[in-house]
Amino acid sequence: MTLYNWQERTILLLTEKNNTILNNSNVLVAGLGGVGGYTAEMLCRAGIGRMTIIDADQIQPSNRNRQLLALSSTHGKRKALLMRDRLLDINPELKLTVIDEFIRDERTNEILETPFDYVADAIDTLSPKIFLIRQVLKNKLPLVSSMGAGGKTDPGQVKIADFAETYQCNLARMLRKRLKNLGVRTGFKTVFSPEMIDEETMQAVENEPNKKTTVGTISYMPAIFGCIMASVVIRDLLDMEIELAKRPCRRNSRA
Template sequence: MLPYWMSRTNLLLQEEAINALQSKKVLLLGLGGVGGICAEMLVRAGVGNITIVDNDKVDASNINRQLIALHSTLQQPKAELWHKRLLDINPNLQVEYLQLFADKQWIRTYIQPEKFDYVIDCIDTLTPKVFLLQHCVENKIKIVSSMGAGGKINPLLVQACDISETYECNLAKYVRKKLRKVNIRKGIKVVFSPEVTMPGSILVTENAKPKKSIIGTISYMPAIFGCTIASVVITDLLGLKIHN
């Protein structure tokens, strides 16, 4: 018997599909503007087992776009805040939160074939992002990756495709370049926007380590990326074809 809070989803997808989602195990790395809303949409849709990974604390600059970023949550760990929020959505959720930086050794050790039904990459640091993608491709682990939501304002251009089909996205360009060095050119699902980056929206700085720049964002764009990624995962897990 499904709980009443799932009744609208049940009307749309039917109980068999929701039961299938409840049995799935998803790993999500990165709880920023994209990853946080993605985690929430997965749980509200009925995914029953999720592991969330992030090492950051809430900063005041996050308030313009991240659901858990409030003046009352400043300097609190994002992973812990999301753990509490997701359980408040579904008290029966199987959820593990890991407050750590996903380096190469951790990725290699922790993410094993058949451990998760889907891996979601919302990491915004290039080196671990690329290694995660390489690791999942080489081990035949299903993964979808977020490209850059910063510097863009048109929600109608956000789309899901193979990484080989991306363009006008600086993050995707750098990811493709590094993946080519390990002979990976396609076979990775991504969400990206081909919108030309807004002029003046990138600030190069040495104070944003491990990143080399700060990119301007608008409230809704990371959320749209996160919702689109959630739709890729949910429909893929259910065998529905709505994306390329």
């Protein structure tokens, strides 16, 4: 691949050999909200040469406190198309596939026929998240999945761990219950925080079949989750060491 001046600082840090590995890698990013938007951009800026991005949503006014794509000028616009334009402005030679749709079971299988080098899951809706995780593991693709960033304020508590080692995370607990019934207990990395959520930061949602509650969020936490997700992808692609957190003694923690 042609060497671009904009990648000089990456090469200085990682070496030209490792930069070439990133240039030749193919990554899927599912979900372009508060977490996934930052994941996709950090991967692009790191020099990932081929990407597929997925999101069916459009920008809402409430997204503006935390989502990279959300501006007063982008309300109502499609996230996938906004991210397409942004990524290609960063790297015009990025080989980019854009999927502007809500992925369901059969469509997920079609997408995963592509031999991705890594999958980054930032989906925040339970059913498609579960199906994606199951199918990615079935296809034996490397996976990192974001757990819940809502209701959290302390960056120091964000951790990387195998799925089986997550704790004190509501989303991880729901996923464990559902994935256990599908025979999935471990085998992929997660980014999560065990910081306890104040129930007063949660609000019941009506008339939305895919969402039961809205959780308060602060600007920086989804961004931190997304950047750490990108770091996991990059470091795994380059066979760099990643320190994984361990679940503490069960009697001292909530599942």
